[in-house]
Amino acid sequence: MPAVKLFQxxxxxxxxxxxxxxxxLETYLRLAKQPFDSRSGAPMQSPNGKVxxxxxxxxxxxxxxxxxxxLAAHHGVDLDQRLSETEKRRSHALRRIxxxxxxxxxxxxxxVDEEGFVAYKPVLLKMAPPVLNHLVxxxxxxxxxxxxxxxxxGLLSEQEVHALVARDFEALDEALGDKPFVFGDEPTSIDAVLFAFVESLMAFPVEGPSKAAVRDNTRLLEFRARVRARAYPESA
Ligand SMILES: N[C@@H](CCC(=O)N[C@@H](CS)C(=O)NCC(=O)O)C(=O)O
Structure with a gap:
């Protein structure tokens, strides 16, 4: 197994x-049982300017x-190994949504949303107080x-943005169906992506129509809990 340092x-x-x-990425590594050492890292320190x-x-x-x-090409760590070529193309399309x-x-x-930024600001300031100050x-x-x-x-109205997000999740919900994971009984890379986005929407402490739509979606909520139980048993 390779030695992985994850900066995030x-x-x-x-x-x-x-x-x-x-x-x-953290969820993928955990689902793939690839050990890693998590380190704090900011976009400005990254080779491509992003985390x-x-x-x-x-x-x-x-x-x-x-x-x-x-990891798949050089270390044989590959959750998508068992997928057919058709399934890999579907996985790509779903990921891109x-x-x-x-x-x-x-x-x-x-x-962009004022209420959202008011909630996000203290978290951003806490993350890197000396750098991310009130001026930056x-x-x-x-x-x-x-x-x-x-x-x-950014050109859409508030209602349109929420409707788009809700419809994106509806499309993913449809792909998940009643299966435990998108491609069956075992997780693949798209499950790490779907979990990441459901988690990001639901954990953020501001209510809105898109969050309400996912909260009404039992399948997606159960999926979130299922991935959490597998990947983060310590907090499930
Ligand atoms: N395609 C990249 C996207 C990463 C990305 O957009 N990260 C955001 C944080 S969620 C970022 O670092 N943004 C900083 C910036 O764009 O300045 C990936 O899959 O890692």
Missing amino acids: LPGAWGAPSVSPFCIK PWTDIDGVVVADSQRVIEH LEASTYFGLCWIRW LPLLRRGVKKQVMAQGT
């Missing part, structure tokens, strides 16, 4: 990290998906708002 943002509100991509990143046997790999692919659509909805909920935070917020605008989610 710390947790809050009971979630393993404030970043869905960090939760995804998470890793050091795997001395090789630095940034980006959660690259890490998953690196969450990472390229839902993610920006979550950014809107935390960074508005600049960070402006940067995230710009990203959310450029991607398109």
Whole structure:
């Protein structure tokens, strides 16, 4: 087994990290039973300017998906090994819904929405008080708002953003169906991604229509509890 150092943002509100991509990777490593050493790391320290990143046997790999692919290609650590080519393509499509659509909805909920930012701000300030002070935070917020605008989610109304997030989760719920995990009885990489995004939405302490929709979805809530019990038995 390779020696993995995982650099990521710390947790809050009971979630393993404030970043869905960090939760995804930590959950993947845990589900794959790959030991790792978790270290605190901020985007500005990362080789690609984003969290998470890793050091795997001395090789630095940034980006959660690259890490998953690196572990499969070089170390035989691969939760998707048993999937057919068709299932791998479905997994890719489902992952992209969450990472390229839902993610920006979550950014809107935390960074653009006033109530969301009021709740997020103290957590951000606590994470790195000397660096992330009251002067830097508005600049960070402006940067995230710009990203959310450029991607398109920032151009939508509040109702539209929540409707989009709720529909993304409906699509994932449909793919999950009544199975324990998306591709059957055992977890694969898409389960780590789905868990990360359900967890990120539900743990954030601000109510809204998209959170209410997932709260009404027993299958997704049971899925969240199932992954938590497997990957984080200490807190399940
Ligand atoms: N494709 C990347 C996305 C990572 C990402 O967007 N991370 C966010 C935190 S959730 C980040 O570091 N943002 C900092 C920034 O964009 O400045 C991955 O899968 O790791």
